Amino acid sequence: MTGTKADWPLYEVFVRPRRGLNHVHVGSLHASDDRMALLAARDLYTRRNEGVSLWVVRSDAITASAPDEQDPFFAPSGDKVYRHPTFYDIPEDVPHI
Amino acid sequence: MSASQMVDQPLEGHFETVVAAEQRIEPRDWMPDAYRATLVRQIAQHAHSEIIGMQPEGNWLTRAPSLRRKAILLAKAQDEAGHGLYLYAAAETLGVDRAELTEKLVSGRQKYSSIFNYPTLTFADVGVIGWLVDGAAICNQVPLCRCSYGPYARAMVRICKEESFHQRQGYELLMTLMRGTDAQRRMVQDAVDRWWWPSLMMFGPPDDDSPNTAQSMAWRIKRHTNDELRQRFVDMTVPQAQHLGVTLPDPALNWNEDRGSWDFGEPDWSELKQVIKGQGPCNAQRVERRRAAHEDGAWVREAAVAYAAKRRAEGDLAAGGSAADEHAADEPKGKDEPKEKGTGR
Numbered sequence: 001m002t003g004t005k006a007d008w009p010l011y012e013v014f015v016r017p018r019r020g021l022n023h024v025h026v027g028s029l030h031a032s033d034d035r036m037a038l039l040a041a042r043d044l045y046t047r048r049n050e051g052v053s054l055w056v057v058r059s060d061a062i063t064a065s066a067p068d069e070q071d072p073f074f075a076p077s078g079d080k081v082y083r084h085p086t087f088y089d090i091p092e093d094v095p096h097i
Numbered sequence: 098m099s100a101s102q103m104v105d106q107p108l109e110g111h112f113e114t115v116v117a118a119e120q121r122i123e124p125r126d127w128m129p130d131a132y133r134a135t136l137v138r139q140i141a142q143h144a145h146s147e148i149i150g151m152q153p154e155g156n157w158l159t160r161a162p163s164l165r166r167k168a169i170l171l172a173k174a175q176d177e178a179g180h181g182l183y184l185y186a187a188a189e190t191l192g193v194d195r196a197e198l199t200e201k202l203v204s205g206r207q208k209y210s211s212i213f214n215y216p217t218l219t220f221a222d223v224g225v226i227g228w229l230v231d232g233a234a235i236c237n238q239v240p241l242c243r244c245s246y247g248p249y250a251r252a253m254v255r256i257c258k259e260e261s262f263h264q265r266q267g268y269e270l271l272m273t274l275m276r277g278t279d280a281q282r283r284m285v286q287d288a289v290d291r292w293w294w295p296s297l298m299m300f301g302p303p304d305d306d307s308p309n310t311a312q313s314m315a316w317r318i319k320r321h322t323n324d325e326l327r328q329r330f331v332d333m334t335v336p337q338a339q340h341l342g343v344t345l346p347d348p349a350l351n352w353n354e355d356r357g358s359w360d361f362g363e364p365d366w367s368e369l370k371q372v373i374k375g376q377g378p379c380n381a382q383r384v385e386r387r388r389a390a391h392e393d394g395a396w397v398r399e400a401a402v403a404y405a406a407k408r409r410a411e412g413d414l415a416a417g418g419s420a421a422d423e424h425a426a427d428e429p430k431g432k433d434e435p436k437e438k439g440t441g442r
């Protein structure tokens with residue numbers, strides 16, 4: 001019996017739902033090459049007009065951060081409350097700010 | 098306490114906290130082995146059900162009474178294939194391989210829903226499958242959209258959106274037949290008589306005979322017991338049957354004012370056990386058909402691989418329409434301090 005995992009690489013699929021929106025990750029699939037991945041992604045993820053543009057990218061081409069959300073990798077943004085507009089006290093009667 | 102248990106303790110604490118907070122477990126998170134095993138079993142069984150589920154209705158594709166019905170049925174079968182793929186992809190995030198799952202299906206080591214082991218004798222069966230079988234599936238699947246395992250929950254969201262079409266096309270098909278001749282109405286009633294009890298069995302054994310339910314509910318994989326879901330299905334379906342003008346084949350069916358629910362009879366659990374054990378009317382046929390389809394399709398898969406290898410050898414890497422240009426304009430390229438390869442989705 002022919003396998004799929006060994007022969008067919010895994011692709012991640014991204015769909016742009018309509019103009020003006022980002023491509024969003026919707027899932028994954030196995031395909032023999034890039035073109036087949038694109039065709040399969042169309043058949044699998046856009047059967048009901050879900051998108052106007054598709055990206056497929058081999059999963060092994062993606063570089064990712066570590067899975068743990070407590071990861072110190074994200075620490076630099078944790079203590080910079082001054083990056084948020086609510087950090088600043090502005091009197092109520094100052095308009096449009 | 099073993100050494101591995103000691104190592105797992107803080108991880109297990111984190112896992113429990115995430116689950117209790119109604120957050121989702123994602124593929125690369127630590128999870129208990131039994132949680133992983135339960136999910137693999139359930140998702141694989143679910144995926145197999147979608148794939149095998151194409152067969153009973155597939156029998157009618159070439160004999161649909163109009164082009165409209167044929168197009169609808171074809172779209173539905175294609176959806177089931179898609180649902181199977183979403184679910185195999187979700188299972189693969191747990192470290193199993195789709196080819197291995199297919200092998201387990203065709204060798205009978207993994208199960209699929211008992212319902213697909215019943216034959217589709219008339220075209221009314223197509224309608225009743227949409228109405229009752231897909232209706233029961235929706236009852237089962239809507240709570241799974243909140244399953245604690247992220248990839249499974251996301252797959253279920255997609256599936257549930259599409260199932261609604263399946264149920265409605267079935268009900269509409271039956272309404273059309275009910276407006277037809279006496280013979281057509283008898284055909285609908287006959288199909289309802291045959292599919293009602295197997296549909297109730299889709300929710301699994303009764304709660305006092307369902308040993309895994311408590312653990313699955315504690316892990317928030319499952320949200321309701323089998324009997325709760327079965328009751329919900331009966332309560333939803335009885336008014337639909339009345340509107341359609343068919344009789345559900347259960348003399349014990351009776352509105353219970355106190356409970357605000359329908360009382361109903363006990364399904365024949367020995368029949369369910371027989372079908373699960375492989376003694377149903379169509380078990381052997383379904384698995385054999387799946388095996389044959391897989392093996393007959395082997396040359397297509399092999400050809401695709403050979404073609405990809407040839408293109409690679411020719412140095413033509415951009416085999417498809419490349420998104421690279423758009424990508425460069427849209428996305429920041431640099432990623433700081435890459436930590437690990439692979440997303441685990």
